[in-house]
Every structure is written in C-alpha cells, then in structure tokens.
Amino acid sequence: MVTAAAASVVAGAALLPNWSAGAAVTDDPTVDPxxxxxxxxxxxxxxxxxxxxxxxxxxxGQQGDHQLTxxxxxxxxxxxxxxxxxxxxxxxxxxRKSRLAKLGEKYSAGSTSVTxxxxxxxxxxxxxDVTETTTLTxxxxxxxxxxxxxxxxHHELTFRADRQGNWQLTGIRDxxxxxxxxxxxxxxxxxxxxxxxxxxxxxAARSATTWPASAKPKNFSATGYDYKAMAAYAxxxxxxxxxxxxxxxxxxxxxxxxxxxxxxLKAGGWKHVPGSASDFHKWFGNSEIQSDSFVGVNEFSxxxxxxxxxxxxxxxxxxxxxxxxxxxxxxxxSKDHSMIVTYRSPQGVPYVTYHSTNTYNRSVASIVASYxxxxxxxxxx
Numbered sequence: 001m002v003t004a005a006a007a008s009v010v011a012g013a014a015l016l017p018n019w020s021a022g023a024a025v026t027d028d029p030t031v032d033p034x035x036x037x038x039x040x041x042x043x044x045x046x047x048x049x050x051x052x053x054x055x056x057x058x059x060x061g062q063q064g065d066h067q068l069t070x071x072x073x074x075x076x077x078x079x080x081x082x083x084x085x086x087x088x089x090x091x092x093x094x095x096r097k098s099r100l101a102k103l104g105e106k107y108s109a110g111s112t113s114v115t116x117x118x119x120x121x122x123x124x125x126x127x128x129d130v131t132e133t134t135t136l137t138x139x140x141x142x143x144x145x146x147x148x149x150x151x152x153x154h155h156e157l158t159f160r161a162d163r164q165g166n167w168q169l170t171g172i173r174d175x176x177x178x179x180x181x182x183x184x185x186x187x188x189x190x191x192x193x194x195x196x197x198x199x200x201x202x203x204a205a206r207s208a209t210t211w212p213a214s215a216k217p218k219n220f221s222a223t224g225y226d227y228k229a230m231a232a233y234a235x236x237x238x239x240x241x242x243x244x245x246x247x248x249x250x251x252x253x254x255x256x257x258x259x260x261x262x263x264x265l266k267a268g269g270w271k272h273v274p275g276s277a278s279d280f281h282k283w284f285g286n287s288e289i290q291s292d293s294f295v296g297v298n299e300f301s302x303x304x305x306x307x308x309x310x311x312x313x314x315x316x317x318x319x320x321x322x323x324x325x326x327x328x329x330x331x332x333x334s335k336d337h338s339m340i341v342t343y344r345s346p347q348g349v350p351y352v353t354y355h356s357t358n359t360y361n362r363s364v365a366s367i368v369a370s371y372x373x374x375x376x377x378x379x380x381x
Contacts, residue, residue, distance in 0.1 A: 025129040025156065027118035035167075036119055039128045042077070042169050043157055044114040046086065047132050050183040051110040053093035056101075056139060079160065079170045089185040100369035103211050105349070108139035112183075117154075126159040126167070129175070136182060138363075145345045149366070151359040152239055153181040177248075177255035177356045180337060182366060184357070201280055201302035204326075204335075205312040207378040209368045212348060213315035218323070218380065225381065227322035230268035231342045234353040237263070238360045244287050248295060249356050258338040259285070259295045260355040261324055265340075265381065268322060270309065281306060297326060297335045304379060313378035316364050319350035320380075325364065328375040335377060339367075 078086060100106070117129040135150040158171040174184065220227055237260070241247045245263055249256040262270075262285055275282035277291045280302040285294035293303035304310040310324065319325060319341045327337045339352035343361055351361045368376075 025118040025120050025127050028120050031119045031121050031126075035121065035126075036116055038167055039119065039126065039157070039159060040114055040116050040130070042159070042167065043116075043128070043130050043132075043155070044112065046078075046169065046172070047114055047134070047155075047183070048112040049086070050089060050093060050185070051112045051134050051136065053090045054097050054100075054107050054136065054183060055110045056097070056106040056108060077166060077168045079168045082169055082171065085172075092185050093183060096370050099372060100366055103365040103369055104347070105363055105365045105369075106139040107136040109137040111135045124161040126161075128157045128159065130155050130157060132181075134181075134183060143346055146343055146351055146361040149182065149351075149360065149362045151181050151357050151362070153184065153357045180354065180359065180362075180367070180370075181357045182359070182362060182370070201298070202305040204301050204305060204377045204379075205314075207313055207318075207376045208315045209317075209372075209376055210315065211317055211365070213317035216313060216315075216318035216380075218320040220321075223381070225265075225269040225322065227268055227320075227381075230264045230322045230340065233264045233267035234260075234340050234342045235360065238353050238355070239358040241355075245285065246287070246290070249358075254295075255337075255356040257354050257356045258297050258300050259290065261338045261340045262290075262294045262300065265322075265324075273303075273307070283307070297338050300324075300338060301326060301335060301377065301379075304381075310379035310381050313380050316368065316376050316378045317348055317350065318380075319352075319364065319378050320344045322381050323350070324379040324381060325350075325352055325367075326377040326379070327367075327371065328377070329371065331373070331375045 112132060112134045115131050115133070117131055120127045132153045132155060133150070134153070135148050137148050138146065141147050154175045156173045156175050157169060159167045160170045161167050241256070242263060245259060247256060248254055248259050262283070266285070270283075272284040273282045274284050277289060280293050280299045282291050283293045283303045284291050293299040304324070305312075313319060313323070316325060321341055321344055323341045325339045325341065326335045328335045329337070337354070339354040341350045342353040343351040345351070350364045352364060352367065353360050353362070
C-alpha cells in the first residue's frame with residue numbers, strides 16, 4: 001500500500017530533500033498556509049498514485065476526475081485534460097510493472113511524499129515547485145540484496161481555481177535534467193548528436209538487454225581499483241552532492257550524471273590525465289575545472305574506451321560493481337545518460353545509482369522495463 005510519509009529510508013540513507021527544485025518559481029510568502037497545504041495534498045495524491053501503479057497488488061486508478069489514493073483524504077480535483085493525461089500515465093506505468101515482472105522483479109510496497117519548495121499565486125492561477133521523495137520495496141529480497149530503491153524528483157505544477165475557489169491541477173512539468181525516475185512517464189527530450197565532435201572518437205558497442213545473460217565474472221583484483229570505495233562514494237553522495245565539485249543538475253546545466261560517475265570512479269582510483277579540457281583523450285575534474293570527458297556523456301565514453309580503462313560488455317546484465325551503464329533514449333547515436341553500478345545480486349541483477357534524477361540502487365531490470373526501446377552501453381571498468 002502506498003502511503004505519504006514525512007521521511008523514508010533507503011538502505012540506511014535518509015531520503016530527505018536536500019536542495020530546492022527551485023529556479024523557475026519565486027516563492028510568494030503571502031500565500032496562506034491552507035492554500036499551500038491544498039497544493040501539497042493534490043501533488044502528493046497524484047504522485048502517490050503513480051507510485052502505486054508500480055506496486056504489486058496495490059489499488060490505483062481514477063474515477064472521473066477524482067484520484068483514488070490513500071495519500072489524500074478527500075476528492076482530488078484534476079482538470080479534464082490533466083485527468084486524461086493521468087489516466088494515460090497510470091496505464092503506462094501498469095504496463096511497465098508487467099514488463100518488469102517478466103524480468104523477475106516486483107515491488108511489494110511504496111511510499112511517496114511531496115514537499116513544497118516555492119509557491120506563486122497570481123489571481124486564479126498558481127505555479128508550485130515541489131520535491132517528490134519516493135521509496136519502493138523490492139519483493140522477494142535474497143541475502144544482501146538491496147531491500148529498497150528510492151529517488152528524489154523535482155516538478156513544477158500549475159493550478160487553476162474555479163469561481164468557488166476550488167483548485168484544480170492543470171499541468172505537471174518535470175524540472176530535473178534526467179528522465180529516469182522510477183514512476184516517471186514523460187518522454188525524454190533528447191538533444192541532437194553533436195556533429196562537430198572530434199573526428200576519430202571510438203564507437204561503443206551496444207549491449208543486449210536479454211535475460212538471463214551469459215556469465216562474465218569480474219576480476220576485482222586485476223585492475224588495482226577499489227570498487228568498494230566506488231560503491232561507498234555513490235552511496236554517500238547520491239542525494240548529497242559533494243561540495244568539492246560543481247553541481248550540474250538542472251535543465252540549464254545539462255545534468256550531473258556523468259560528473260557523478262566520474263567522481264565515483266576517481267574515488268576508486270581512476271587517475272587524472274591532464275591536458276586540454278576539450279581533448280577527449282584527457283580526463284580530470286576538481287572544484288575549478290573539469291574536462292569534457294569528466295562531465296560529458298559521449299566524451300566520457302570516448303575517453304574510457306580509447307584509454308582502455310573500460311571494455312564493452314555484450315549484455316547489461318553482465319555489469320558488476322564499479323561498472324558503468326549508459327543509455328541513448330531515442331537511439332540516435334548520441335548517448336544521453338550515465339550510471340554507476342553499486343550492487344549486483346546473487347541472481348545476477350545489477351543495481352545502479354545516478355544523478356539527474358538522484359536515485360540509489362535501482363535495478364537494471366527496472367531501467368530496461370521502463371525504457372525498452374532505448375539503446376544501452378555497458379562498460380566493464
């Protein structure tokens with residue numbers, strides 16, 4: 001059963017909002033607490049229903065323009081357009097749950113809470129920035145597998161009041177650069193490939209997503225890297241950004257995913273290769289300067305392959321701790337997202353942690369079930 005909670009815990013780490021989604025909405029301190037509470041309940045109900053659609057055996061759905069949710073005690077009003085969009089969203093998420101079940105994964109419980117970061121009311125219209133905090137519990141946990149996965153996502157909501165002063169939710173816009181929240185339904189808006197890139201970057205081999213995969217055991221002592229340190233760094237900073245590096249999370253900054261992966265690899269022993277920041281053969285990053293390969297998705301792939309620090313894996317389910325997974329959402333040849341593996345189950349399922357949207361220990365099975373048409377690139381580090 002999905003419930004709204006003040007705080008959730010994932011693998012011992014508190015899932016509490018650590019920064020304002022902010023940017024777009026300037027908070028209006030004159031908005032009264034009752035109005036803010038209404039906005040929060042409306043938002044909490046919608047995102048709780050989305051989470052509920054992924055939970056095995058949970059009840060989720062709509063009746064007309066009224067959400068069915070345990071997170072809201074009254075009738076949640078949606079505009080006609082938003083009601084249709086939410087019906088479509090819940091249908092898509094239930095389909096995702098079915099695809100995930102075929103890969104052997106289910107969620108037995110979920111918890112979603114929403115906090116308001118900024119509220120702006122002008123007449124009968126309002127714009128609200130919120131932080132969503134969601135935890136999902138894995139069913140049938142074996143041994144030391146992660147018991148839960150969780151994320152924080154930031155959204156901009158628009159509301160409209162009718163003549164009686166009752167608010168309706170009219171729109172939802174995701175404001176993180178990433179498009180990988182577990183219960184997210186928006187399609188990624190992907191930039192076109194950079195045709196002005198270096199003439200000779202190496203081309204990564206695509207990885208299959210079929211389950212099960214042939215064995216590809218990792219030799220943890222062969223490289224001299226500390227993969228436990230990588231996993232520990234990712235666990236520490238997945239939702240608490242290291243102030244020793246810039247934070248690129250946000251629509252205008254392009255996303256922090258590869259910057260986070262590079263920091264994690266550096267914590268495990270990857271050494272700087274100094275030089276020109278635009279030369280993909282170089283790799284370095286600190287508080288003042290970062291190479292393109294340290295923060296760029298494609299540039300990282302080019303550096304990692306050309307330097308022989310990674311090799312391509314034939315199947316994403318061969319990934320192990322410290323390995324890297326990248327995605328090309330629309331298969332246009334330009335990669336869009338980077339993630340680091342922080343756990344591998346005895347059953348052979350890797351779990352990834354990433355920034356934009358900040359997420360800890362999400363299974364690769366869940367990623368594949370959510371984005372079945374994407375192209376995947378798995379790297380052994």
